[in-house]
Amino acid sequence: MGGFAVAMSLPNLAFMLLGILLGVLIGVLPGLGGANGVAILLPLTFSMNPVAAIIMLSSIYWGALFGGAITSILFNIPGEPWSVATTFDGYPMAQRGHASRALTAAFTSSFVGAMFATLLITFLAPLLARFALKFGPPEYFAIQLLTFCSFVGMSQEAPLKTIASMMFGFALAAVGLDSITGQLRLTFGSTNLLKGFDFLIAVIGLFGIGEILLTVEEGLAFHGRSAKINMKVVWQTWVELLRYWKTFLRSVLVGCWMGITPGGATPASFMSYGLARRMSKEPESFGQGNVEGVVAPETAAHAAGTAALLPMLTLGIPGSPTAAVLLGGLLIWGLQPGPMLFIEHKDFVWGLIASMYLANFVGLLVVLTTVPFWAAILRIPFSVIAPVMIVLCAIGAYTVHSAVFDIAMMLVFGVLGYLLKKLRYPLAPMVLALVLGDKAEEGFRQSMLLSQGQLAIFWSNGLVGGMTGLALILLVWPLVSKLVVSR
Amino acid sequence: MIASRALPSGIKWCWAELGLALFLLGIGGVVMVDSLRVGIGWAADGPRAGYFPFYVGLVLSLVSACIAVRQLLAWAIAHQAQPYMVQAQQLRDLAAVLVPTTLYVASIWVLGIYLPSALLIAYFMWRQGGYRWFVIGLMSIGFSLCCFVVFERWFLAPLPKGPLEHWMGF
Numbered sequence A: 001m002g003g004f005a006v007a008m009s010l011p012n013l014a015f016m017l018l019g020i021l022l023g024v025l026i027g028v029l030p031g032l033g034g035a036n037g038v039a040i041l042l043p044l045t046f047s048m049n050p051v052a053a054i055i056m057l058s059s060i061y062w063g064a065l066f067g068g069a070i071t072s073i074l075f076n077i078p079g080e081p082w083s084v085a086t087t088f089d090g091y092p093m094a095q096r097g098h099a100s101r102a103l104t105a106a107f108t109s110s111f112v113g114a115m116f117a118t119l120l121i122t123f124l125a126p127l128l129a130r131f132a133l134k135f136g137p138p139e140y141f142a143i144q145l146l147t148f149c150s151f152v153g154m155s156q157e158a159p160l161k162t163i164a165s166m167m168f169g170f171a172l173a174a175v176g177l178d179s180i181t182g183q184l185r186l187t188f189g190s191t192n193l194l195k196g197f198d199f200l201i202a203v204i205g206l207f208g209i210g211e212i213l214l215t216v217e218e219g220l221a222f223h224g225r226s227a228k229i230n231m232k233v234v235w236q237t238w239v240e241l242l243r244y245w246k247t248f249l250r251s252v253l254v255g256c257w258m259g260i261t262p263g264g265a266t267p268a269s270f271m272s273y274g275l276a277r278r279m280s281k282e283p284e285s286f287g288q289g290n291v292e293g294v295v296a297p298e299t300a301a302h303a304a305g306t307a308a309l310l311p312m313l314t315l316g317i318p319g320s321p322t323a324a325v326l327l328g329g330l331l332i333w334g335l336q337p338g339p340m341l342f343i344e345h346k347d348f349v350w351g352l353i354a355s356m357y358l359a360n361f362v363g364l365l366v367v368l369t370t371v372p373f374w375a376a377i378l379r380i381p382f383s384v385i386a387p388v389m390i391v392l393c394a395i396g397a398y399t400v401h402s403a404v405f406d407i408a409m410m411l412v413f414g415v416l417g418y419l420l421k422k423l424r425y426p427l428a429p430m431v432l433a434l435v436l437g438d439k440a441e442e443g444f445r446q447s448m449l450l451s452q453g454q455l456a457i458f459w460s461n462g463l464v465g466g467m468t469g470l471a472l473i474l475l476v477w478p479l480v481s482k483l484v485v486s487r
Numbered sequence B: 001m002i003a004s005r006a007l008p009s010g011i012k013w014c015w016a017e018l019g020l021a022l023f024l025l026g027i028g029g030v031v032m033v034d035s036l037r038v039g040i041g042w043a044a045d046g047p048r049a050g051y052f053p054f055y056v057g058l059v060l061s062l063v064s065a066c067i068a069v070r071q072l073l074a075w076a077i078a079h080q081a082q083p084y085m086v087q088a089q090q091l092r093d094l095a096a097v098l099v100p101t102t103l104y105v106a107s108i109w110v111l112g113i114y115l116p117s118a119l120l121i122a123y124f125m126w127r128q129g130g131y132r133w134f135v136i137g138l139m140s141i142g143f144s145l146c147c148f149v150v151f152e153r154w155f156l157a158p159l160p161k162g163p164l165e166h167w168m169g170f
Helices: A001-006 A010-028 A034-041 A043-047 A051-076 A081-095 A101-134 A137-154 A159-174 A199-218 A230-260 A265-279 A292-307 A309-315 A321-332 A337-345 A346-377 A382-400 A404-422 A427-451 A455-459 A463-486 B013-038 B050-072 B088-111 B114-129 B133-154 B163-168
Strands: B010-012 B084-087
Touching: A001 A043, A001 B114, A010 A034, A010 A051, A010 A346, A034 A043, A034 A051, A034 A199, A034 A321, A034 A382, A043 A309, A043 A382, A051 A081, A051 A101, A051 A292, A051 A321, A051 A346, A081 A159, A081 A292, A101 A230, A101 A309, A101 A337, A137 A159, A137 A427, A137 A455, A137 A463, A159 A427, A159 B013, A159 B050, A199 A321, A199 A382, A199 A404, A199 B088, A230 A265, A230 A292, A230 A309, A265 A292, A292 B084, A292 B163, A309 A321, A309 A337, A309 A346, A321 A427, A337 A346, A382 A404, A382 B088, A382 B114, A404 A427, A404 B088, A427 B010, A427 B050, A427 B088, A455 A463, A455 B084, A463 B163, B010 B013, B010 B088, B013 B050, B084 B088, B088 B114, B114 B133, B114 B163, B133 B163
Parallel strands: none
Antiparallel strands: B010 B084
């Protein structure tokens, strides 16, 4: 596979290492999350060549996946939403003095989950890409419909709020110049709104500033446990982990499924934790410091985070908010995700996949050796970290379109993000709608053009009909299940 | 900063839920109105520009209205144990971050990004950290300079500059 040759070139390796380090830092700092961090750094990579850029960005993603566990275990502060479940058993383990064991377990689980998912991508991606060649506009729209409806059907939040969030995202996506007719929509005469709302600004505001506000409000203080990892503990833990091979397998499957369908790493981690507890012989030990309670969510979260890249690359459907940002990046570079990507830009795709394997190994080594360093960073007082993060977010927002207006927009999104999160409106569907809104509308309008206004085109063949049908079922599922339960 | 008598004891869930639902309802309405202006019917070459956004706005309005009605019907019941979404002290903490940040963003227009960034860091370190002036100066100016080097020179991404930078020749 020529991909490895591409990935192993010295500059790309350097970018990978830099990416992983940045990623772990981002994962460790609450407030600077995976999606947000990638969004901030994305415009800076415009001066790099796309292969190097995507390697660095995906390494950042990787690092963030690893980094979230560090603060969860040592500080009981999830650095990322997908590390919340890791705090349940990880922090009690640290409190009992088993921090190194917990950390080793977490990192190894992440490694296993990501490795499995990368293998899955390697073998499934070309098949899926060939399959996707059969897709026309109705099929693309149907799969996006399925994506959004499954958010409603499988979300943990109230379906009404999920729909509202999603529609809000679509509305934001519609602002600006309409690509098909050239008309201005929802700009109200403002030149600033001509280019519409960029999803990067929204992500930085919602996930960056919004998180900072939430952290402030919750009054989180960083009192952490200390931990140093030595090789003896690592070996002992590795031997111990072999016992949990069933948990690994189960979590990997959950993770890959949640990654491929739009769910993402966060729901995957919770689902896996819940399953592990239910299937365990000692469910009461969960929450007290059972190492299985660390293995399950971490494996699933990493499998999901990685698997989310599969539909992103082959179908243009991101399986998670960070994948959505990466998708946006690809589009900006003029690389259209989908089957053509595998044909026209083979070295890009395989270089990326090869770098995922390497980044996984390198990432594991890096985190195992640098834990005390990251723990020290969190001891930097809030009075220094908070303004630094705000400045970085502002810079990130500015560099997208070189517009100061965007910094103001970021702030607005930040306040909105805080409110939406507090009131339990899920942010992921909103971000996805913002990223995919234009494409979804385009798919819909092209389908309508093909069918001359007949909605029936979405049932015209087995594939499209199947997807549309499934989408509608998922949409009404919450309603149906409520009725069934109340009987 | 703000006299504690003037602030309410907090924001209650019921009002926040209703407020946000009404806000979203308003947005939905605005989207629908503007879509009607652009045209929601069929033109010779397919659906008009307002077609898709109109239905988006419609669904948003309907769903937000449902949420608002639900909230009115279940007023204060859902969160009886903890009626406040955010309490006075938390509001003060939030304001302590939001107000300087808003001023920061506003000042970027006039002063560029480097000077306000240094000022923001200095302000936080002084107000919440209680550091000595020497440390504050080092950290805030140092960070700003770092950003300058990293972004302007390394990544070649020009950031907004103000009168101070222009005076220095950049």
